[in-house]
Amino acid sequence: MMQESHFENSSMQTAMRLRNQINTLITFLTPLLPLANCHMVEMFTLNHWEKLVPKPLKDTLEDMQLNDCIEKFWNCASNSECSDASEFAVWIKNAQSHYVSINNDYCLNLEQLQNRFAKWGGQMKPEILITEFMSSKKSYELQVQTMSHLVASLHNSTHSTCCVEAGGGRGHLPVALTLGYGIPSLTIDCADKTIEAAAVRIKIIQKQWHAIAKRVENGIQGRINDSINKNLHRFASAYITRDTDLASIVREKFPEQTDIRVLLTGLHTCGNLGPDSLRIFAAQPAVKAVFNVPCCYHLLTEEVDAAMFDVFERDFGSGHKMDEGFPMSQYLKGYNLGRNARMLAAQSIDRVVYQKQLPDRSLLYRAILQVIIRQHLPNFTIPEGKLKRLSTKCHGFRDYFKMADSALNLGLYDNLSESYLADIVAQMDVQWKQTVLFYLLRLCLAQVVEGVILLDRLLFLFENGFKDVFLVKLFDPVLSPRCHSIVAVR
Known part of the structure; x- marks a missing residue:
């Protein structure tokens, strides 16, 4: 009884600490939401x-040359020991101080997660590297390699009988789980094709499995000679909501299983699929654990944009009751971020800084085009996507304006003096400086917004009585901007 009381107190303390951090984040972020949105x-x-x-x-930046501002940004954003005390550096460091960081309480690194698996009685599985038939992106190959052996280890720790992948699409993750680890896996996706x-x-x-797969232990790759069971990976077509009965779907697809214990996972669960996966875990006792990597925050629904539907809801969600994707926790009920802020949360400051990547000049051209249209055709609205990839075909603003004028049938290019x-054109140097610096300033808020979204999901699980709830930094954020996962065990 004393031990149980200790765990309850510890869980309450963790939840309180989590609420305090959320308070700190929204106190900093709320006045800046107009900028983020x-x-x-x-x-x-x-x-x-x-x-x-x-x-x-603004005054500080206007007194500096653009190249000096950019160099200062690269230095301060990449160097935690930066001693610069200018207004620009203070802005960057203040934003960074609100990023979610490893704390060994509810935010773990990979080693700490593996220690948790051992504590739960599980055995760490070796990594499986699939060298072909993956995405053309090396980053995705590494994500599957990293996540599959962790999911397999969690499967072992929780004595699950089936791994269910939510919105798995092409089923990259279950391929490694079934062929590499012999785990019965079910991919559920809403698109039949x-x-x-x-x-x-x-x-x-x-x-071709034995030719394309390698077992990786202690950094050393080796051949896999184990025989494989070709009937362990199965598919189901369903649009997942909080009311989706996973146990029934597993029972239908795996009739040989009598004791259904599900590990629910998802690599890059878009929009509301991530929150609904957590709601399923919270509500359905047959789901023993969840291992979820979120994605596409702009496709979440909030009270402020409840009338907006993402592509999945439009094409597949007819007739289903939609829950708000944010916030999930009772603690944040009534708090809204806004769609543009959520879209900003999907951007990667780590990748921008690492690659020293400035915005494309088409961002400036598009903003100037907006000025011209507002001045001469104030009632004209540019159809969404109409100017997509136009900048790749043009050389300079005049060329861009001419092509846009033709594509939109504006009739302005030949009639303006x-x-x-x-x-x-004479104002463009100043406007380019403002565009670049505004982009970088705004980018500093991306991880703050993402932190609010992620910590809200953790708090939802704590509010529903779960104790083993963690945010885990899985991937290199330069390779995979959505580098965090949520891991929870019933």
């Missing part, structure tokens, strides 16, 4: 630079 297209029409950048910071294509693809992989266009 603005649209770069309206950079000049709505005068973002003057209205949304704090005046001391995707499932059909995945089933064909997996049969090809099964035939040369002096008008010359004045626009």
